[in-house]
Amino acid sequence: MSKKLFTYNHDRSLFPEKGQDGKPNIDLSSHKFMKIWHGPQHPGITGNMSLELTLQGDEVMDCETHVGYLHRGFEKLMERRKYIQCFPIVCRVAVPEPDFNEYCFASAMEELAGIQIPENAVWLRNLVLEMSRLQSYLMWIGGQAGSLGQGIIGQWSLYCRDLVLDRFEELTGGRIYHMYIIPGGVRGNLPDGFLKRMEETLQIIESFMKDIKKVMFNNAVFKKRTVEMGVIEKDWIYKYGITGPNARATGIAKDVRKDYPYLKYPDLDFEPVTSEYSDIYNRADVRRRDLLLSIDLIRQILAKIPLKGDIRAKTPNVLHWKVPSGETYSRAECTRGEYGYYLVSDGSEYPRRVNVRGPSYTHAVALLEDMIINENIADVAGLMVSLHTYPPEIER
Amino acid sequence: MKEILEKVKRVFPLQNIKKQRENLYFVETEKIHLVSLITNLRDINGFKHLVLLTAVDRIENGVFQLTYLLNNDELKIDLGVRVFLDRENAEMESIHHLWKQAATYQRELREMFGINFSGSPRVDKAFILEGWDGMPPYRRDFDTLKYSEETYFPRPGRSTNDPAEYMKQKMYPDE
Numbered sequence: 001m002s003k004k005l006f007t008y009n010h011d012r013s014l015f016p017e018k019g020q021d022g023k024p025n026i027d028l029s030s031h032k033f034m035k036i037w038h039g040p041q042h043p044g045i046t047g048n049m050s051l052e053l054t055l056q057g058d059e060v061m062d063c064e065t066h067v068g069y070l071h072r073g074f075e076k077l078m079e080r081r082k083y084i085q086c087f088p089i090v091c092r093v094a095v096p097e098p099d100f101n102e103y104c105f106a107s108a109m110e111e112l113a114g115i116q117i118p119e120n121a122v123w124l125r126n127l128v129l130e131m132s133r134l135q136s137y138l139m140w141i142g143g144q145a146g147s148l149g150q151g152i153i154g155q156w157s158l159y160c161r162d163l164v165l166d167r168f169e170e171l172t173g174g175r176i177y178h179m180y181i182i183p184g185g186v187r188g189n190l191p192d193g194f195l196k197r198m199e200e201t202l203q204i205i206e207s208f209m210k211d212i213k214k215v216m217f218n219n220a221v222f223k224k225r226t227v228e229m230g231v232i233e234k235d236w237i238y239k240y241g242i243t244g245p246n247a248r249a250t251g252i253a254k255d256v257r258k259d260y261p262y263l264k265y266p267d268l269d270f271e272p273v274t275s276e277y278s279d280i281y282n283r284a285d286v287r288r289r290d291l292l293l294s295i296d297l298i299r300q301i302l303a304k305i306p307l308k309g310d311i312r313a314k315t316p317n318v319l320h321w322k323v324p325s326g327e328t329y330s331r332a333e334c335t336r337g338e339y340g341y342y343l344v345s346d347g348s349e350y351p352r353r354v355n356v357r358g359p360s361y362t363h364a365v366a367l368l369e370d371m372i373i374n375e376n377i378a379d380v381a382g383l384m385v386s387l388h389t390y391p392p393e394i395e396r
Numbered sequence: 397m398k399e400i401l402e403k404v405k406r407v408f409p410l411q412n413i414k415k416q417r418e419n420l421y422f423v424e425t426e427k428i429h430l431v432s433l434i435t436n437l438r439d440i441n442g443f444k445h446l447v448l449l450t451a452v453d454r455i456e457n458g459v460f461q462l463t464y465l466l467n468n469d470e471l472k473i474d475l476g477v478r479v480f481l482d483r484e485n486a487e488m489e490s491i492h493h494l495w496k497q498a499a500t501y502q503r504e505l506r507e508m509f510g511i512n513f514s515g516s517p518r519v520d521k522a523f524i525l526e527g528w529d530g531m532p533p534y535r536r537d538f539d540t541l542k543y544s545e546e547t548y549f550p551r552p553g554r555s556t557n558d559p560a561e562y563m564k565q566k567m568y569p570d571e
Binding site: 067068071073075076077079080081082085238239240241254259260317318319326327328329331340342352355362365367395 | 416417419420422444445446447448450452453463465469472474476495496497499500522523524525526533534536538540559560563564567568571
């Protein structure tokens, strides 16, 4: 791995001394510092989130994440709704990747209720989760390139994403929110000719990904701005609760699909994508390869899916469905890392407590606030997107 | 997992050990032992990953339940450590020195449930609800209907259906 081509050493004697907490002592009345708001709109960040940056010159001295622009109180809303009424709410927790919410909520509920879902529904759930991963990565790759000045990549990848959304539309009826994985199974079977159209879509995406690799990953400007930038050390993984591609880029093969196999992942042939050094460039590369892995997994699923059989288990009347009391945690690997639902039932028709564990909760607050210090303001956007942040899952 | 729990049980009081599934257990402990128990689990028994920290309002018993969900990456096992706090003046020791992201969870619990984690960084600073000075909204006794009626206004000419009644009419008209 090549090191940074340019290094410029500031005269550190002009910078403030660090306090006991490791952050610089900032005296705003000294007029050496400037506070700016970065956000709440960002390219590549789906949702709104602000960074309150304190700068000296163009270098970040302190950072505080501000969320709350998208708080809709879903966890509280769900306590006042029956389980089936929660089902159209959960997908809205993470806007560009709703299916993981649907799956985690449904599987936690099925575990407490002791329901086994039919084989065909398991395959269909697996297919939808991988399609969701594919479209989410396509959206992210446009944001990552856009935040570093490469607008064309976003136009290509959003075209590809639209093709995946077309497939979602014919399978589920919805493009963004699918409400497909329902407690007890899924809502519908594959339409006629879906396999052929999906294969065509995958081929188009593969061909665009070759171009994206050439234009983005071999681009000198992109390399200069991302290699050795925003490094995540291996020993931060547990200290900050880092999961997903951010962790895998350090060389640790942490992947829920492999570590805690769910759905049909044990029947699929794959290895978690890793790298050796988690800077922006390598994290982007891990995500690109994970996207290609997702295409491979969709092909494997389509080759093995039974195409017939029940898609829903028999469930009680959903309006009077009392889930036995208990608590559980259900997890899945989404594009950002470990996604989970902690569900508590008190035996009534309403969930007692639902808590959503979104990976951005740890990545975009504790981790980002610490790793952004001493970076240049021009790199803040790229660094933020390289953690793959979705603010809606922070505030829910 | 049983061996770990037996070993830990010799040092810390653990109650209501429950096996939810093959790789998920829940245990209860007392408030004063919690931080040392979690430190022990993290440093000696390999539960290095804090998956989440959340609260459940058990208003009928006058307590908050805090759940610390820890994960052991080598054994691929999760352990939920539960502790109960008095609802009045709910206070808990902070664990931000063990995991950096714990400060964010504690800040949210302070805001949403009113549980104080003294010493936790920025714990009194607004996290999600800027300018909120009412009752912490995730408590069970916070009345969401009353809040929306007081805060928002009905749009003229718009009718609403009770969701439960409406679904019943559509899906089970004969019942």
